């Protein structure tokens with residue numbers, strides 16, 4: 094499997110820039126997701142790597158082999174890049190059985206008959222669809238069809254597998270199941286997966302690295318938990334996590350290399366950072382994940398229960414403090430009466446400070462009430 098390297102890749106249509114100066118290194122065997130909202134350039138990026146879209150500028154390499162270079166005038170066609178695709182609409186051939194669907198691509202590639210049968214059998218087994226081998230697509234459920242489509246795509250042993258929102262037309266339960274299958278499949282095949290989604294949960298649970306994009310610009314490229322715990326900026330912080338991170342306006346004044354006095358929601362507290370940091374201005378945003386607002390009698394903060402959303406295993410409590418509504422997530426099912434007084438705290442060392450002007454993360458640390 095190759096390492097994929099994008100250097101200063103840009104895609105422009107007229108004045109509109111779809112992907113802006115993207116630098117990305119996709120490690121051999123990685124499961125990378127391109128994450129971002131509609132129109133941010135995910136599909137365009139995927140298509141450029143696959144060779145289906147020609148970049149305006151930049152270079153794309155698979156290991157040391159140049160696949161595209163605007164400077165050197167190189168553009169290797171998609172068929173020669175040895176990659177597989179799985180798109181949202183994974184049309185199977187309706188007049189072919191499952192076996193024929195999987196074998197078709199191998200026949201086109203002129204594989205030997207015996208090799209084709211062996212490979213089809215192997216794929217049927219991996220995707221656990223052996224019992225459907227002789228059925229036609231119309232005789233399968235959506236999830237089973239999806240598995241056939243994946244088997245068909247993987248059969249020719251693509252070095253890299255590109256998937257563009259392949260689960261988006263499945264129901265929630267099936268999506269969950271297919272996520273599990275995909276993660277297993279990644280491990281079993283050892284292929285490099287490049288996966289497009291706008292679903293942050295999918296990106297969090299599946300990938301070895303998330304490439305978070307906004308309006309054609311890379312925001313952060315890091316493993317999921319780093320994106321979650323140390324988002325590069327307010328955009329990433331807000332996009333990843335459900336319920337979203339609480340973002341609260343605050344004033345901050347440095348009191349030491351790692352400390353500041355902060356004022357927010359009508360309260361004063363000390364901020365103790367995990368590392369040395371600078372404050373470009375006193376206007377900051379405090380970023381607090383919902384799980385860092387534990388509800389307890391001896392909490393330092395007070396608010397009103399705005400609404401309570403018990404989901405069984407956990408409960409989201411919306412707490413109103415002044416004009417601000419905060420989300421707290423607590424384990425178990427509880428139901429607070431609307432407008433009841435609630436005391437809560439700010440826990441842990443994962444509280445973030447962002448620069449309000451640039452949105453960049455300045456520090457992480459803990460909030461201490463004196």
Ligand SMILES: Nc1ncnc2c1ncn2[C@@H]1O[C@H](COP(=O)(O)OP(=O)(O)OP(=O)(O)O)[C@@H](O)[C@H]1O
Pocket residue numbers: 106109110111129130131132133134135136137138291
């Ligand atoms: N052929 C084209 N000509 C002009 N603009 C285009 C063309 N193809 C895509 N774009 C624009 O480039 C931007 C990125 O498109 P892209 O399809 O990569 O988005 P995406 O992140 O995949 O979005 P979605 O989640 O909706 O699929 C969009 O604003 C789109 O309108």
Ligand SMILES: [Mg+2]
Pocket residue numbers: 135136137257
């Ligand atoms: Mg797309």
